[in-house]
Amino acid sequence: MKSSRLFFIIILILPTSLRPQSPTRVSLAQIYPIDTLETVLLPREQWRPYPTITEPQGFDSISTEIRQGTIKAAEEVLGQSWPVLPATVFLEYVRNGNRSNYQGLSFDRRQRLALLVMAEVYERQDRFLDEIVNGIWAICEESFWGVPAHNHGRGLPDVERPIVDLFAAETGALMAWTYYLLGPALDRVNPLVTQRIILETDQRLLTPYLEHDDWGWMGFTWREREGYSRPVNNWNPWINSNIIACALILEENPQRRVQLIAKCMDSLDNFILPYPADGGCDEGPSYWGRAAASLFDCLYLLESASEGHIAVWDRPLIRNMGSYIYKTYISGSYFINFADASAKMNINAPLVYRFGKAISDQTMMQFAAFAAQQQSLESKMISGSFGVLSRLLPALFCLDELSATEAAEPLLRDVWFSDIEVMVARSMANDDKGFFLAAKGGHNDESHNHNDVGNFIVYHDGRPVLIDAGAQTYTAKTFSSQRYELWNNQSAYHNLPTINGHMQKEGHMYKAHRVSYSADNKKAVFSLDIADAYPQEAQVEHWVRTVTLHRKKNVHVLETYELSRFEQAVEINFITPLNVDFSRAGTIKLENTDTSQSFVLNYDAAVFSPRVETITIDDGRMSGSWGDVLYRLVLTSTQSDTEGEIVYTLDAKQ
Numbered sequence: 001m002k003s004s005r006l007f008f009i010i011i012l013i014l015p016t017s018l019r020p021q022s023p024t025r026v027s028l029a030q031i032y033p034i035d036t037l038e039t040v041l042l043p044r045e046q047w048r049p050y051p052t053i054t055e056p057q058g059f060d061s062i063s064t065e066i067r068q069g070t071i072k073a074a075e076e077v078l079g080q081s082w083p084v085l086p087a088t089v090f091l092e093y094v095r096n097g098n099r100s101n102y103q104g105l106s107f108d109r110r111q112r113l114a115l116l117v118m119a120e121v122y123e124r125q126d127r128f129l130d131e132i133v134n135g136i137w138a139i140c141e142e143s144f145w146g147v148p149a150h151n152h153g154r155g156l157p158d159v160e161r162p163i164v165d166l167f168a169a170e171t172g173a174l175m176a177w178t179y180y181l182l183g184p185a186l187d188r189v190n191p192l193v194t195q196r197i198i199l200e201t202d203q204r205l206l207t208p209y210l211e212h213d214d215w216g217w218m219g220f221t222w223r224e225r226e227g228y229s230r231p232v233n234n235w236n237p238w239i240n241s242n243i244i245a246c247a248l249i250l251e252e253n254p255q256r257r258v259q260l261i262a263k264c265m266d267s268l269d270n271f272i273l274p275y276p277a278d279g280g281c282d283e284g285p286s287y288w289g290r291a292a293a294s295l296f297d298c299l300y301l302l303e304s305a306s307e308g309h310i311a312v313w314d315r316p317l318i319r320n321m322g323s324y325i326y327k328t329y330i331s332g333s334y335f336i337n338f339a340d341a342s343a344k345m346n347i348n349a350p351l352v353y354r355f356g357k358a359i360s361d362q363t364m365m366q367f368a369a370f371a372a373q374q375q376s377l378e379s380k381m382i383s384g385s386f387g388v389l390s391r392l393l394p395a396l397f398c399l400d401e402l403s404a405t406e407a408a409e410p411l412l413r414d415v416w417f418s419d420i421e422v423m424v425a426r427s428m429a430n431d432d433k434g435f436f437l438a439a440k441g442g443h444n445d446e447s448h449n450h451n452d453v454g455n456f457i458v459y460h461d462g463r464p465v466l467i468d469a470g471a472q473t474y475t476a477k478t479f480s481s482q483r484y485e486l487w488n489n490q491s492a493y494h495n496l497p498t499i500n501g502h503m504q505k506e507g508h509m510y511k512a513h514r515v516s517y518s519a520d521n522k523k524a525v526f527s528l529d530i531a532d533a534y535p536q537e538a539q540v541e542h543w544v545r546t547v548t549l550h551r552k553k554n555v556h557v558l559e560t561y562e563l564s565r566f567e568q569a570v571e572i573n574f575i576t577p578l579n580v581d582f583s584r585a586g587t588i589k590l591e592n593t594d595t596s597q598s599f600v601l602n603y604d605a606a607v608f609s610p611r612v613e614t615i616t617i618d619d620g621r622m623s624g625s626w627g628d629v630l631y632r633l634v635l636t637s638t639q640s641d642t643e644g645e646i647v648y649t650l651d652a653k654q
Contacts, residue, residue, distance in 0.1 A: 026272050026315045028265035037258050037265075040309035044257065047248060049304050050393050053185045059122055062396050067122040069382035074119030078131055082138045083108050087156055093148035094155045097476030103147050106167070109139060110174055114389055117178050126185065133189050136178065140200045145171040149476070162208045164215065166235060169242035170388055172205040176249040177389035198250050206251060206260060209243055219270020233447040234287050236271040237294035240264045244301050245390055261302070268298055272317070276419030279320025282446040284341020285328045289348060292321035296355045297390060319359045325352060326367045326410035327417075327424065331432040331462025336424065338440050338455065340448035340471035343464070343625040347371050350395035353402045366408035373407050414519040420446075423517050425524035425549045432462040435652070437549040439526045443511030444504060444533060451484065451491040451504040453512050453533035454545050456526075458555050460652055465590060465599055466495050467575055469630060472619040487615075488622070491533075492573050493632060497559065501568035502538035510534070514544070524549045539564040559646040566640045572608070572648070574601070574633040575615075577626050582610040588633065589653070598653040601633075607646070608635040 032040075051058020059067070083105040092098040113135035120128040139145070144157030150165035151157060162168075175197045179186070186193045213220040217235035247260035272295070281288045299318070302310040312318055325347065328336040337343040349372040356364025381396065413429035416422075421441030427434025439456035448471070458466040469488045471478075477486065484506055487493050491504035504510060515528040527546040534540050541562040548556045559572075578590040578599070586605035591598040603610075615630040617623045635648075 025277075026312050026317050027269050028272070028310075028312070029262070029269050031312070032265060032310055034258060034262045037262055040306040041258060041261065042305055042307060043254065044248070044252065047305050050181070050397070052180065053121060053124060053182050056124060059396075062122070063378060063399070065378050066381045066396070069379070070115065071119045071123050073382055074116050074128055077112055077115065078128070082112070082134060085109075085142060090148050090157070091155055093151075093476055094153065099147065099149040099474060099476065106142075106147060109135065110171060113139065113178070114174060114392070117181060117389070118392070120185070121181050126188075129182075129185055129189055132178070132182065133186065133193055136175070136186075136193060136197065139171060139175070140196050144168065145204055149474070149479075162204050164205055164208055164212075164239060164243075166238055168204060169239040169246075172201045173242035173245040173388060173390050175201050176246045177393065180249045181389075198252070201246050201250050205243060205246055210256075210260065210263065218267045220267070223270055231274040232271050233283060234291040234294060237268060237292075237298055238290045240268050241294050241297035241301065241390065244298055248301065248305050261305075264298070265302075268295065271295065275317065275321065276417070277317060277320065278417040278419040279317065279322070279324045280417035280420035280422060281321075281324055282339065282420050282442065283448045284337055284339045285325060285335040286337065286341040286345045287448065288325050288328075289351070292324060293348070293351055293355065295321065296351070296358070300354070300358070300394070301390075313358045313360070319361065322355045322359045322364055323361055324417075326364055327412060327415045328422075328438075329367070329410055329412075330436055330438075330459055331409075331411070334459065334462065334464065336422070336438045336457065337468050337470045337625075338422070338438075338452060339446060339450050342470055342621070343467065346375055348391065348395075349375060349377060350398050350402055351391060353405065354394060354398055357398075357401075363408070363410050365405050367410045369402060369405040369407040370409050372402055414524055416517050416519070418517075421512060421515050421528070423524065423526045425519060427549070427551045434552055435460050435549055435555055435650075436462070437524065437526075437547065437555055439547050441512035441515040441528045443508050444506045445508035445510075449506060450489045450494065451506055451510070451533070452494045452496065453491075453504060453510065454528060454530035455491075455494040455496055456547050456557075457495070458650060460597065460599065461595075463592060463595060463597065464577055464626075465650065467577060467626070467630075468494060469575055469615075470622060470625060473621045492571075493575060493615075495574050496530075496572075497543065498571040498573060499534055499538040499540050499543065499561075500563065500566070500570075502534055504530075504533040505535045522551060524551075539567060554652070555650040557646075557648050560644075561646070562643040564642070566642050569640075570637040570646075572635040572646065574635075576631050576633060577629075578631070580612045580631050580633055582612065582633075600651050600653050601648060602651065603635055603648045604646075607637060607639055609638055610635050 085105050089102045092101055116128045116132045116135060120132060143159050145168035146163060146165035147167050152163060179194055179197045183194050217232055217239060219232040219236055222231050244261060244264050247257055251257040251260060281291050283291055333344045333346060335345055349368045353365050353368035356368060411430045411432055413426055415424035424438045426436045436459040437456060442453060444451050444453055455468060457468050472488060483489055492498050510533045512528040512530055513532055518525050525546065525548045527544060529542050529544050531540045531543045541564055544560045546558045550556060576590055578592050581589040586603060588601040588610060589598055590601060611634050613632040615632055617626060617628050617630060
């Protein structure tokens, strides 16, 4: 008994990632230790996932439109000078916070190289080879393959201390796939080209990757900490997917190749093990493509390179991580967009299809087919909208399957993510007519966090009514100590109360309590106490918010509160893209002039006084979802009560 009691105590204090695995957890390093990898991984020269330039018929199955369109697009950049990357443009990030100017130049180089590579693969006449070599050489001459925002505040890159960031890793994978597809052709130009690819990728990525455990995105420092520590986000699988590709294609030493893959899998565990069992991505759907979907990239490569021996598709967690993308779908191009996620997005249909196929999720596959019908998919294949060759190559070879799949829009009636505390409900299944409601609990230290515990959004007939504004274009301020000076990250610019003059605070301790959810044929109800999301200065004992979707009727909100004392009038805030008219006491009209839809927000005119503020949107990222203007509607209490109830409803005007 004594030893078992001691064992029980040890288990409690171990970090989450080191605890024995429950059936819902997946540890790649435990399932596939290094001795297993040595047995199941195909040797470098035997792994041939796609045709290469030495297989003339290999890409002939790709549609003529894609092949000819790519060749034509590549012809237009032949002979153009490659963008120059001035040191002063790199310095703009530390000087004025601009991260877009340098990124635009850098990304243009990489997109152009990928375009030229695919044109040469399709045409096979050596016409694009010299320009490809120019692109490879230009990129290899760069001091840093990443971007200024990820340079650890150094100002300029330190070539003696390479950093592996998102785009350094992605650049390495671009080089690796270029080598894989065109190696013999590049050697005909000059063997030093492929040698340079191997050298630069090793020095910039593979060797630093093996030497470091301290980069936060790897997750090893998180694993060592006791108590709460926010685990890694999408950086982990995103970077690891590219390191895996580089190692599989370029690493010539078999033992080191296995060592690299083993470390990638160990690092991926730091993403997988603490991931919510419900598969919920707290970064939001627009980050799913580089969170769960990047994990899919990793698993897909590992399965391919092991001839199917490495496969965890049947694990519930992996299946839940995949299905999240359609469970958060609203209608059209709209998705739930809590945190920094964008409200509008187009999914990568081939990627979603492949993920759905891997986990045998028919709804996911049909959603991909539906999305493909709404998009100009072949033009995306030509323009490089899928960006990286790691995703373009498998996408090309699944198009026939995707087009043959029955299309269906995933309009689920009810979804509950119990771990991240997000609910989704609509009036009826398989129909976007009527009200749609999503709400969240959680805490205020989520990845890409906004101070938004208790926030909710409402759509009707697939169109926005009450919204989350989302993120603006990233600058140096976005991920700094000044993050919550940005209006869109503050709780007063979400559908939330401001209590005794105080907004919510950032940090894991500021969170929801007593969260509950229920749904039946008549209604869906979400309730939580948001008091602890506010600082002590707010003097709030409890603030229970209950949001109810009455199907085919309205959205009803009940706020039950108790304050320690009254200091300042309570304000209830709402953000909407609709025109606001509060000329009639007790009812606020919200009107969509484009669709002639209108709604009525009913409130107690004896208790609240309304006002509206216009928010001019001069940011390209945010305006892509909402246009040029949003409105902040504020109901200010005229009472000084320290306890009570507040009721308001949102109805569609007939």
